[in-house]
Amino acid sequence: MAVVGAGPCGLTAALRLVQRGYDVTVFERMPLPGGMMTYGIPAYRLPRNILKGEVDDIKGFGVEIKYNTKVESLDSLFEQGYNAIFLGVGAHEGMKLGVEGEDVPG
Numbered sequence: 367m368a369v370v371g372a373g374p375c376g377l378t379a380a381l382r383l384v385q386r387g388y389d390v391t392v393f394e395r396m397p398l399p400g401g402m403m404t405y406g407i408p409a410y411r412l413p414r415n416i417l418k419g420e421v422d423d424i425k426g427f428g429v430e431i432k433y434n435t436k437v438e439s440l441d442s443l444f445e446q447g448y449n450a451i452f453l454g455v456g457a458h459e460g461m462k463l464g465v466e467g468e469d470v471p472g
Contacts, residue, residue, distance in 0.1 A: 368393060368448040370437045373401020376454030377421065380429045383452070390429050391448075395436040401456045 369380045372394035380390045398404050399421045403412055425431060437443065443451055462468060 367391070368437075368443045368446075368451045369454060370443075370451065371401065371454035371456055372396075372399035372421075372431055372433075373454060373456045374403060375456070376401070376452070377424055377429075379452045379454055381424045381427060384427045384429050392429060392431040393435045393437050393443075394431060394433050397433050399431055399433070402458070405458075 367380075367383050367388045367390045369376045369383070369390060369392040372392050376392055376394075377399065380392050384390045392399075396405070400417050403417055404414075421431075440451055
C-alpha cells in the first residue's frame with residue numbers, strides 16, 4: 367500500500383494498515399513528518415520530541431516513510447507495484463469563508 371502524506375491522517379492510516387498486515391510506504395513531500403502538527407502547531411504547544419517519538423513508534427511497526435518525495439502521478443505508484451493508494455494530502459491552503467469583512471485590513 368502507498369500512503370501519500372505523512373500528516374495525522376496519513377500516519378494514522380499507515381499505522382492501521384500495517385497493523386492489519388499490509389506493507390505500507392508513506393510518501394511525504396516535506397523533509398519532516400507530521401503535516402500541520404509540524405508546520406502549523408508551534409513547538410511550545412506540541413514539543414517536537416513528542417511528535418518524533420510518535421512517528422518513531424509508527425515506523426517501529428514497519429511503516430516506511432520516504433521524505434522529500436512528491437507524488438506527481440498516482441499511475442506512477444501503481445507502476446511501481448503498489449496495489450492501493452490512500453491519499454492523506456492535508457489542506458495547507460487557507461480558504462475564504464465568504465463572510466462580511468474578511469478582507470478588511472487588520
